[in-house]
Amino acid sequence: MLDIEEFHELVMKRRSIRGYDKSRDVPDDLIGKILECARWAPSGGNGQPWEFIVIRDEKTRNRIADLFLKQQEHKKEMEMAVRGDAKMTGAGFRHAPVHLIVLGDPRVKETYPVRTMLDKADSHFYTGLANATLLIHLAAASLGLASQYVSDVSSPYMETMLKVLLGIPDPLRIYHLIPIGYASAPVLPRPRRELEEIVHYERYDMKKYRDERAFEKFVLTLSRRGSYGKKSWVEDDLQS
Ligand SMILES: Cc1cc2nc3c(=O)[nH]c(=O)nc-3n(C[C@H](O)[C@H](O)[C@H](O)COP(=O)(O)O)c2cc1C
Known part of the structure; x- marks a missing residue:
């Protein structure tokens, strides 16, 4: 097991x-x-x-x-x-x-x-x-x-x-x-959001809510769209 x-x-x-x-x-x-x-x-x-x-x-x-x-x-x-x-x-x-x-x-x-x-x-x-x-x-x-x-x-x-x-x-x-x-x-592992950012206890913690700017930053840095600019994450991805 x-x-x-x-x-x-x-x-x-x-x-x-x-x-x-x-x-x-x-x-x-x-x-x-x-x-x-x-x-x-x-x-x-x-x-x-x-x-x-x-x-x-x-x-x-x-x-x-x-x-x-x-x-x-x-x-x-x-x-x-x-x-x-x-x-x-x-x-x-x-x-x-x-x-x-x-x-x-x-x-x-x-x-x-x-x-x-x-x-x-x-x-x-x-x-x-x-x-x-x-x-x-x-x-x-x-x-x-x-x-x-x-x-x-x-x-x-x-x-x-x-x-x-x-x-x-x-x-x-x-x-x-x-x-x-x-x-x-x-x-290499692709990035993930930190645990403390995504877990809420008992109620939704509005301090963790991503406003438009924070969300856009996420898309352009940590997501796959954003990661295109970071060679170490994607050199394998662009092979054909
Ligand atoms: C629903 C879904 C669709 C996906 N489609 C593709 C795809 O068409 N081509 C591809 O190379 N990766 C695809 N992926 C892989 C994601 O890009 C990948 O899981 C993410 O970038 C995180 O990387 P990791 O799987 O190495 O952790 C897909 C993943 C999921 C869950």
């Missing part, structure tokens, strides 16, 4: 890795262990919305990476138009020997109570998928493996193209792609 120190160590060990060592494969039994953890994720109504596609074929992985780069073009154009700056992540994940696609079956909403179906169906559906996804990342980290969120696979263009490429039936949805492999280089 993991104690809290070991659990914390595991949580700290998980990082979003965007560069993979193409010479190191990941055996099937490790992928099996990771997915065995994922299926024990909690989900609304125990609806278990998840299914997974394990992709090893190099041609398919490259096709996925190429589709990803294509959809980045619009994303970049939009960033430039609105913010005047755009540093996009590359498709280094093509070198991860395994691509896991997390699928969601929205029909599981039938497992929710009637009121939940009316007001929280989508949120419960995605929370279930997020729980399974996080377990995949943690399980991978526990095995010394690297993983990453590639959420753009659910953009309309990529989801449509991938559903055809991989023969995914309607009404299933593509949630995330999780590349799994070994990191090509170590990655």
Whole structure:
């Protein structure tokens, strides 16, 4: 049984890795262990919305990476138009020997109570998928493996193209792609807000409330948008 120190160590060990060592494969039994953890994720109504596609074929992985780069073009154009700056992540994940696609079956909403179906169906559906996804990342980290969120696979263009490429039936949805492999280089932890800033006792402590200025500072320094300027946090991110 993991104690809290070991659990914390595991949580700290998980990082979003965007560069993979193409010479190191990941055996099937490790992928099996990771997915065995994922299926024990909690989900609304125990609806278990998840299914997974394990992709090893190099041609398919490259096709996925190429589709990803294509959809980045619009994303970049939009960033430039609105913010005047755009540093996009590359498709280094093509070198991860395994691509896991997390699928969601929205029909599981039938497992929710009637009121939940009316007001929280989508949120419960995605929370279930997020729980399974996080377990995949943690399980991978526990095995010394690297993983990453590639959420753009659910953009309309990529989801449509991938559903055809991989023969995914309607009404299933593509949630995330999780590349799994070994990191090509170590990655430093990205910044987090301090504990004392985010925890309130008994009542909301207004001294901790972030006004507009403080919030803008957060976005431009500690968030991923802000961290683009800090080389040490992002040199891995911009590989392709
Ligand atoms: C819902 C969600 C979507 C994300 N989408 C992407 C993505 O498309 N590409 C990517 O490289 N990282 C993605 N990330 C990873 C975040 O950028 C990352 O978790 C954050 O910067 C903190 O870094 P860390 O995971 O190394 O702690 C996503 C994370 C979450 C939870």
